Structures are given as structure tokens and as C-alpha cells.
Amino acid sequence: MGNNFRSGCPVASTLDIVGDKWSLLIIRDMLLQGKKTFKEFSTSPEGIAPGILSSRLKWLEENELISKQKLPDNQKENIYLLTEKGIELAPVITEIILWSDKNLRKQNADMYSIAEAGFHQDKSQVTEGIQNNYRQLVRETLS
Amino acid sequence: MGNNFRSGCPVASTLDIVGDKWSLLIIRDMLLQGKKTFKEFSTSPEGIAPGILSSRLKWLEENELISKQKLPDNQKENIYLLTEKGIELAPVITEIILWSDKNLRKQNADMYSIAEAGFHQDKSQVTEGIQNNYRQLVRETLS
Numbered sequence: 001m002g003n004n005f006r007s008g009c010p011v012a013s014t015l016d017i018v019g020d021k022w023s024l025l026i027i028r029d030m031l032l033q034g035k036k037t038f039k040e041f042s043t044s045p046e047g048i049a050p051g052i053l054s055s056r057l058k059w060l061e062e063n064e065l066i067s068k069q070k071l072p073d074n075q076k077e078n079i080y081l082l083t084e085k086g087i088e089l090a091p092v093i094t095e096i097i098l099w100s101d102k103n104l105r106k107q108n109a110d111m112y113s114i115a116e117a118g119f120h121q122d123k124s125q126v127t128e129g130i131q132n133n134y135r136q137l138v139r140e141t142l143s
Numbered sequence: 144m145g146n147n148f149r150s151g152c153p154v155a156s157t158l159d160i161v162g163d164k165w166s167l168l169i170i171r172d173m174l175l176q177g178k179k180t181f182k183e184f185s186t187s188p189e190g191i192a193p194g195i196l197s198s199r200l201k202w203l204e205e206n207e208l209i210s211k212q213k214l215p216d217n218q219k220e221n222i223y224l225l226t227e228k229g230i231e232l233a234p235v236i237t238e239i240i241l242w243s244d245k246n247l248r249k250q251n252a253d254m255y256s257i258a259e260a261g262f263h264q265d266k267s268q269v270t271e272g273i274q275n276n277y278r279q280l281v282r283e284t285l286s
Contacts, residue, residue, distance in 0.1 A: 006189040009188070045150040091238040091241070
């Protein structure tokens, strides 16, 4: 892959990889809900179109945020797992959730409550817990 | 504005507002570089097209992340300032910068160093400092 980044700015560089309406939702599905298959991603409430999902998965794999593999006992279905690089986006997602919770409730009256997730008590600890749970899921899936 | 959000998910809701390649770069220009005018935003290294810049500024204003005004001594030029809602995106930008710094340097060899910014020492304090500096700039601009 050549250098297709728009600039040397770290903000722009991240947006060049995940700065679209869908990539972080696929990563959310994996990290927060343990989703692993094309079919599972397809059922998310935002209704991603199959063609977009397919191209975003390919893009995220090319950029090493996710890996695609088959399990020994199921050679038909692809399994997608976040890499460590992908798992490290968790703090970005946490801050997005906290901003939304505080600033978009008036606009989006249907927004889920996040009170029980514990972000407001200790966001670092909750975020690390999410990351460690996901690492455990990766180990179990591949063992 | 009606409820045009894709779902009740807080991650998706934020991406419905700023989940594109440009919005967070305009907010970066304001928050980190103190840019205030259309002309200043136009000179950023990513080369945003005037039509896109215009539509993103309008969108951010509609969603109350920025305000548009004229200063008493300059009735020709619009001045754009982040609202408190916009300023509160700073922690999202900080986590994006840290992720980029750690994970994209191999891909983007031109990426600026962030060593002097102090994020690695105390990201909360640096982020709050950026927010407070910006609030000061708003007060000075409007006084």
C-alpha cells in the first residue's frame, strides 16, 4: 500500500482509515457485541448494505485493523476478528459514546441509556475491561 | 430538525453528525489552530474543496457545533467559532491523535511528531488545556 494519506496530520490520518459512517460501527459490533461474521454485521440496526459492508471489511483487513480467517470446523464461513491495532480504537469509541450521551440526547430521543455501562464512573477502567474481554473472545475463538 | 439518526446507538449518533472525512478536520483547525474564517479553513493541507467546506460549515452550524457571526468592525467576513458542544469533541480528537501516533506511522511516514504536545504524559490535562485556550480565544474574539 502506498502513502495515500491526505497530509501528515495524525487526525487526518486516522480519518483516512476510519473516517466514514460505517467503519467504526463494524468495529463497535466486534468490540462491544462480539460479532464475528458477515451475517451478524448485516443484522445491525443501522442497516448497512451488503456491498458497503463487503468493501469496508476488505478495507479494514487491508489496513490490518481486522483479520479474516476460517475456523477448522467451519470452512464455509469467514470469521472476522479485530487485531490489536483495531482493539486500540476502543478509547476513541468510548469518547464518542460519552460525547453522544451528553450532547445528542435532545436531538436523538431514541438513544440508548449508557448509565449501566459505567463509563461515567471510570472510563479508562471500563474501556480496558472491554478490550480485555475482546482479547479473551479472540483467544477462545481461535483455540 | 427531525430525528434522522440511523439508530439509538450513541456511536452511530455521533457518526451521523461528524462521521465523514472532513467535519473533524474543520473542528481540528478551529480547536488546535484557532482558525476562524472560510479562507483560513481553505488553506489547510488536506485541500478541502470550497463546496464541501461550505456545506460542512452549514451542517455543523445547523447541529450547533459551531456558530457563525460577524464582528462589529468587519461586516464582510463570517467568523466561525466552536460552541461548547463542539469544544467537547476535544477528547475524541485526542484519542484519534494517540491512535494515529501509535498505529499509523509505519503507513504514513510523513506524519508529524506529537512528542512535544505532551499527550503521552497527561492526556486529560493537555486536552483540558486545549479546551481552555480555545474558550479564551472565543472570549477575546467576541470582546
